[in-house]
Amino acid sequence: MRQHRARKIAGSILILAIASLGLLGCKEKSHKGHWSYKGETGPSEWGKLEDGFASCGLGKNQSPIDIGAAQKGEKSQIVFHYSKSSPKIINNGHVIQVNLDPGNYIEIEKRRYDLLQFHFHTPAENTLNGKAMPMEIHLVHKDQSGSLAVVGVLVKTGSANELFKTLEKNLPVESGKETPLGAEIDINDLMPSDRTYYSFAGSLTTPPCSEGVKWNVLKTPLELSSGQVEKFSALFPDGNARPVQPLGERIVLEHAENK
Numbered sequence: 001m002r003q004h005r006a007r008k009i010a011g012s013i014l015i016l017a018i019a020s021l022g023l024l025g026c027k028e029k030s031h032k033g034h035w036s037y038k039g040e041t042g043p044s045e046w047g048k049l050e051d052g053f054a055s056c057g058l059g060k061n062q063s064p065i066d067i068g069a070a071q072k073g074e075k076s077q078i079v080f081h082y083s084k085s086s087p088k089i090i091n092n093g094h095v096i097q098v099n100l101d102p103g104n105y106i107e108i109e110k111r112r113y114d115l116l117q118f119h120f121h122t123p124a125e126n127t128l129n130g131k132a133m134p135m136e137i138h139l140v141h142k143d144q145s146g147s148l149a150v151v152g153v154l155v156k157t158g159s160a161n162e163l164f165k166t167l168e169k170n171l172p173v174e175s176g177k178e179t180p181l182g183a184e185i186d187i188n189d190l191m192p193s194d195r196t197y198y199s200f201a202g203s204l205t206t207p208p209c210s211e212g213v214k215w216n217v218l219k220t221p222l223e224l225s226s227g228q229v230e231k232f233s234a235l236f237p238d239g240n241a242r243p244v245q246p247l248g249e250r251i252v253l254e255h256a257e258n259k
């Protein structure tokens with residue numbers, strides 16, 4: 001009799017356990033705030049995952065884009081003030097991001113935008129004439145009023161890059177914890193020698209896909225060795241690039257270097 005009761009209790013516990021697993025499953029299914037680069041929480045669904053993500057589905061100036069025919073714009077309006085920095089690095093579950101202390105900035109038409117962080121997408125997000133490079137670096141800047149300006153650097157494979165040699169020794173495999181890089185880097189090492197760029201209006205390429213971002217994508221790619229690119233892409237097997245979005249009414253301008 002007692003044994004029977006014990007079995008009954010064990011049975012109830014098992015049912016409870018299964019039920020709570022089911023609840024967890026439901027919670028997972030609602031995907032509140034959770035987004036990814038694949039399947040039910042992938043880019044085509046972002047706009048539906050949360051009210052705050054509506055721009056991802058409805059926005060008219062979304063990034064990335066395919067940069068095709070560009071109109072000739074004025075010579076470069078960007079002045080770079082990049083120097084050495086001892087940053088922190090984090091795997092936030094979506095990208096590897098390098099967070100910087102104040103000091104690096106760009107000026108666009110005499111307006112100062114401070115460099116907050118840079119991060120990496122594999123493959124590249126913005127494409128050139130339909131072709132995606134293996135990687136893209138986004139240097140994210142903010143002005144005093146909170147407006148964002150991103151400098152996008154496309155990456156092609158070739159010789160190894162010095163800055164990446166430092167980063168790859170400290171790549172965080174686990175997500176969520178920001179750690180000091182423990183070494184100094186020179187942000188100029190992320191810049192190709194020619195700084196001709198394309199400018200266009202766009203958005204964040206990750207939820208909430210907020211618009212009003214000034215995009216500046218350098219025409220000349222930076223070289224990294226294939227092994228260096230591989231180290232980043234291996235951390236995100238589904239890739240971490242949003243597909244290109246319709247250009248719509250937007251115009252892309254090409255700005256030659258102002259020498």
Ligand SMILES: [Zn+2]
Nearest residue numbers: 119121138205
């Ligand atoms: Zn990005």
